Amino acid sequence: MTNRARFALIAIAILSAMTFAWRLWSELGLVTIDADSAPLDRVLRSIEKQTGIAIATDAPTGTTVTMHVIRVPLTRALRVLATATDATWTVAYLVAPDATEIRAELGRYADGQTTGWKRFTIPTPPMPGLTGSHDPREDRWQPQPEENLHAYLEQGARAVEGQFWVPDDFNPVINAPLSANRVEFVVRDLAQAADATAERVFLLTTQSRPEPTEVVPAAGITGGPPVGAPFFAGVPVDRAVIDAQIQARIDQMPAEQRASAQAAFDEGKAFFNTIEALPAIEREGKIADHFANAMERNPGQMDARMTQIDASQTVEQRIEFFRRVVRDRNAE
Amino acid sequence: MTAKRNRNAFTLVELLAAIAVVGMLASLVWPSAIRARDAADNARCTSNLRQLGVVIQTATNDNDNRFPEIENDRSAPIHDNADEVMTLPELVLAQGGSVDLLRCPADVRNAGSATGRVTSYYQWKGSSYEWLPFFEGETTANPTIRGPFGTLPVPLSRVRLVTDYAENGEGPHNRGGSGSSTNVLYADGSVRKVVLDGGER
Numbered sequence: 001m002t003n004r005a006r007f008a009l010i011a012i013a014i015l016s017a018m019t020f021a022w023r024l025w026s027e028l029g030l031v032t033i034d035a036d037s038a039p040l041d042r043v044l045r046s047i048e049k050q051t052g053i054a055i056a057t058d059a060p061t062g063t064t065v066t067m068h069v070i071r072v073p074l075t076r077a078l079r080v081l082a083t084a085t086d087a088t089w090t091v092a093y094l095v096a097p098d099a100t101e102i103r104a105e106l107g108r109y110a111d112g113q114t115t116g117w118k119r120f121t122i123p124t125p126p127m128p129g130l131t132g133s134h135d136p137r138e139d140r141w142q143p144q145p146e147e148n149l150h151a152y153l154e155q156g157a158r159a160v161e162g163q164f165w166v167p168d169d170f171n172p173v174i175n176a177p178l179s180a181n182r183v184e185f186v187v188r189d190l191a192q193a194a195d196a197t198a199e200r201v202f203l204l205t206t207q208s209r210p211e212p213t214e215v216v217p218a219a220g221i222t223g224g225p226p227v228g229a230p231f232f233a234g235v236p237v238d239r240a241v242i243d244a245q246i247q248a249r250i251d252q253m254p255a256e257q258r259a260s261a262q263a264a265f266d267e268g269k270a271f272f273n274t275i276e277a278l279p280a281i282e283r284e285g286k287i288a289d290h291f292a293n294a295m296e297r298n299p300g301q302m303d304a305r306m307t308q309i310d311a312s313q314t315v316e317q318r319i320e321f322f323r324r325v326v327r328d329r330n331a332e
Numbered sequence: 333m334t335a336k337r338n339r340n341a342f343t344l345v346e347l348l349a350a351i352a353v354v355g356m357l358a359s360l361v362w363p364s365a366i367r368a369r370d371a372a373d374n375a376r377c378t379s380n381l382r383q384l385g386v387v388i389q390t391a392t393n394d395n396d397n398r399f400p401e402i403e404n405d406r407s408a409p410i411h412d413n414a415d416e417v418m419t420l421p422e423l424v425l426a427q428g429g430s431v432d433l434l435r436c437p438a439d440v441r442n443a444g445s446a447t448g449r450v451t452s453y454y455q456w457k458g459s460s461y462e463w464l465p466f467f468e469g470e471t472t473a474n475p476t477i478r479g480p481f482g483t484l485p486v487p488l489s490r491v492r493l494v495t496d497y498a499e500n501g502e503g504p505h506n507r508g509g510s511g512s513s514t515n516v517l518y519a520d521g522s523v524r525k526v527v528l529d530g531g532e533r
Contacts, residue, residue: 005344012348069500080500303490307516307526310464311498315453322410322465328478329469330412 031077037064040085044204047077056106057204059085066314075135078202083312087206091136092119092163093156093187095149095198097170102199105165109203118150120157120164122245136161137200139252142180148173149194156183158245163203170196243269373438374505374515374525377460377496380433381517384420384461384494387427389521397472399493399519402463410465420459420494436460436496438504453497460504461517462497472519491519503528 031050035043040063044055051074067084069077078089094102105117139160146152150171153164160183176193178186184200191198250261275286310318342350391400403409403417411417421431439460443452454460467475467486475491476483494517496504503514503526511527518524 008345008348012352067500076501083500303492303516304526307492307495307514308501308528310495311503311514311526311528312501314499315462315497316408318462319404319408319410322404326410326465326468327412 029074030071031074032070032072033067033077033081034070035068036066038066039063040065043067043081047074047081053202054199055202055204056109057087057206058110058112059087059204059206066316073135078204079312082204083317084314085204085206087204089202089204090121090161090163092165092201092203093153093184093198094165094201095153095170095187095191095194095196096167097196099197099199101167102197105167106201117165117167118153120150120154120166121162122157122242134161134249134253137182137184139183139249140180141183141186143178143186143190145177146174149190149196152178152190156187158241159183159248161245161249172196370438370506373436373441377436377438377505378515378523380436381461381494381515381523382521383429383433384424385517385521385523387424387429387433388493388517390427391423392472399467399470399472399475399491401468402465404459404463405457420461420463431458434459434461436504439497442504457497460497461494463494464492467491467493467519475519488519489522493517493519498528501528 029051031047033043033046040057040059041061043065044057047053048055053074063085065081065084067080069080072080081087082089094105096102096105108114108116139162141156141159143152143159144155146155148171149166152174153166156162156164162183164187172194174190174193176189178189178193180186181189187198187200246265250258250265253261271290275283278286313321388400388402392398400423401411401417402423403411403414403419406414406419409417418426420434424431424433435454439454440452443455452460453462466477470476470491472488475486475488477486478484496514498504498512498514501512503512505513505515505525513525513527515523515525
């Protein structure tokens with residue numbers, strides 16, 4: 001073999017190796033699950049293994065799941081899993097003096113217990129453009145100086161998407177300044193300043209949660225279990241807090257999505273400003289009218305949204321849903 | 333004895349260089365070819381849905397101007413009286429159409445690529461399209477839908493009747509592009525695309 005041929009073969013071998021490495025790299029963290037009535041626990045462990053994250057759930061033991069995804073991003077896999085298990089997913093940052101306490105708290109979460117820890121979170125309502133493929137790990141947090149750990153974590157819940165858990169009785173003073181960064185790095189720095197341990201865990205929470213009125217105080221932020229959007233529950237939430245968090249999320253959206261999300265948000269804010277001073281009953285009537293007329297105001301958006309929701313389910317889930325639709329109609 | 337060198341033959345280096353050039357050209361052309369093919373698939377699927385709209389319109393006229401009951405799959409029925417309700421293929425055949433109308437090339441081509449299911453929906457359900465039963469029995473003069481705030485009137489241009497089968501937020505069209513999509517047939521005969529990425533998580 002001549003030197004030229006040897007050189008060409010080596011060059012091709014290097015190119016092939018680079019192509020292979022690029023392919024591996026580009027698919028790093030993507031999820032493939034092919035499960036038919038498989039134990040949920042096994043599916044969760046598989047996702048953990050493929051992505052390197054930790055997932056906890058409060059779903060009952062013995063829960064099974066059917067889902068099929070091939071090389072999709074983690075957020076999409078979690079969305080599909082949540083739909084298939086009638087659950088919601090979020091990311092939580094747990095800060096405690098040591099990892100043992102974090103393990104114990106996650107065990108309590110799995111058993112549906114809620115005592116002994118604060119769980120800072122702001123339940124934001126679903127908004128067009130705000131949900132979807134957003135990865136909350138990418139959120140940036142620009143911490144403002146606070147006195148202690150709890151105050152920082154409460155600020156975190158206002159600033160980014162996610163929950164912040166900490167023991168009730170663990171609230172050291174934080175003196176070290178924190179710099180702006182991705183949320184997980186800020187939490188890591190915060191834990192160091194508090195001489196504590198921090199862990200990031202994805203939570204798959206089933207829908208059997210307490211009534212919102214029990215856990216959402218007027219401050220709009222809670223030490224109790226996370227809850228869904230408090231829009232129709234007549235809950236005295238603090239609009240300013242929720243508005244600030246939605247605005248923070250919009251600010252972090254890609255430019256091409258930001259304008260429409262901002263417009264939808266501004267429209268909602270303007271409407272709620274007009275009804276703020278009304279008596280409760282009148283306000284509820286206005287809210288009902290507002291949403292009843294949504295189809296006329298944003299026709300394309302409304303039915304596109306319904307199509308997206310239908311399509312997010314599996315065929316089997318839709319069959320169940322359609323059966324209910326048909327039976328409800330026939331019962332009238 | 334000495335080996336005679338064949339001056340007409342390609343050397344290994346020339347061969348490898350040619351393969352590399354062809355490979356590079358192919359990689360440049362490939363995405364355009366895929367886009368063109370997807371556009372053709374989408375056009376065919378949209379056309380099928382429009383024709384399906386005509387079939388359903390005829391069935392609606394035959395049903396005192398009320399949207400008909402249609403079953404998607406008798407082996408997994410949504411109606412209690414599924415045996416008495418036509419499936420989409422039966423409806424198309426009854427109107428003198430061909431079941432090819434119910435075959436979307438994108439569905440067949442993408443079988444299993446995102447949902448992990450082995451077959452296409454056309455093979456599985458006999459149709460690439462799914463009937464949405466929300467307005468069954470409603471009159472075309474005044475279709476309504478029940479919501480949390482009572483019964484709402486819905487214009488025909490917003491009455492969703494049929495859509496491409498989709499699962500897990502993945503429709504048959506534009507996979508791997510800026511967002512997979514599905515087409516929706518409305519009661520006024522129009523067909524509109526809905527991008528699915530960004531659906532509720």
